[in-house]
Amino acid sequence: MKEKSSKYELVVGLEVHVQLATNSKLFASDKNSFGDAPNTNVSPITLAHPGTLPKPNEKAIEYAIKMGLACNCEIARVTSFDRKNYFYPDLPKGYQTTQDNQPICVGGYLDVKSGEDVKRIKFNRIHIEEDAGKSMHDSAHEGSLLDFNRAGTPLIEMVTEPEISTSEEAGNLLTEIRRIVRYLGVGDGNMEEGSLRCDANISLRKKGTETLGQKVEIKNMNSIRNVQRAIQHEVQRQSHLLDQGKKIKQETRGFDDATGKTTSQRTKEEANDYRYFPCPDLLPITVPESYLAEIKALMPKLPAQLAKELQTNYDLTEYDAEIISENQERANYFFHTAKICKHYKRIANWMIGPIKNYQSEHNLSSSDFPITAEKLHQLIELVESGKLNYSTASTRVFLSMIENPSKSAHEVAKELSLFQDNDESGLQKIVDEVLAEMPDKVKAFKNGKKGLLGLFMGEVMKRSKGKANPQITTKLINESLNK
Structure with a gap:
């Protein structure tokens, strides 16, 4: 779909909601779990019974700080919660507890690819808030059904500045955010399950001008590709209206995956008055320097840094480095193997090929994978020495080693009579x-x-x-x- 226009410049700001992988909810001890039977993970606090008081989840605060550090944000030394008075039918309190005046993280940036270049996308803030529940509409029932399991689940909302100028940049930024979320273990980044969601504020302005055009907000898109498709559609829709001399309405729109088009959901006023005020049930939180230093000391090397290291020190391609640095366990597996095996490209080939495929098919993490770094080294050496061909090694020997993890590659190949004939x-x-x-x-x-x-x-x-x-x-x- 055509995205560029000769007359207009695209300006996009993203609001990315990341569900945090804490064991319990943001202000209650209820279980934080996806897919459980409706209304089983609720308590008087989640249901807003009179006299109940919320208590902040320290792990959620730690995870928010980790994401802030990973995104080069300034971490607030004092942070507080506010009430946002917007009616959510699936939040029993009738308001949302969020951060308005004193967010946990301020500023920050991530560098992403933009064509052949790298562009720095700045953040305005990262703040903590609670998720709403889920409304379900069933033709068998006259009204809507409410599931409060998700109500109170901890989220961070990552708000960029309005400076994304292509759908490619938006997609690359979301990809990098998801990679960091998974790498740090603060969330699973699963857009299909709603644990990572994105709203996009999209506007056009005449080329050469600095004034932003009227923005349109596209809500709750469930894949990176759909975010890009929605942006591309809005460029066409808005430029067509502007060419006809019409005004762009400030409104909220939804994206239809089947048609690739956005549709109006509600028109907004010039400004939304959510009537924020400090939450009287929650005291401001002080972040001591010692606590912040503790978190910084535990921060691992981030994916972008690791990818560069893999390319520079191990001579891997950009693609291989990005896949291997996608999560911490996979990167550790590579480094453990590379300590004893100098065939770095071969390690990458095995990890991105047979190993990754097997893990995906059997839903295994690198830490659960039965072939150790030492055993993979043995298998690679048998292929490199000409004793096994890669096809046989990557199918029969590899699968047999998974079934018999105590046996070496040499033992398996010998038992199956698979050694190559070099005579x-x-x-x-x-x-x-x-x-x-x-x-x-x-x-x-x-x-x-x-x-x-x-x-x-x-x-x-x-x-x-x-x-x-x-x-x-x-x-x-x-x-x-x-x-």
């Missing part, structure tokens, strides 16, 4: 037999049909029961055909 004289006999039985194919090869080499190779591999060394076999076939 040139023995392989030459098989090559001679194959070529002698295919005189017409040999003639066609010599007349230019070089693709027949695969046929000869396949037949030799078949007769050797997959044990023929591919490099030696290829050499012997070429030598025999060129006599």
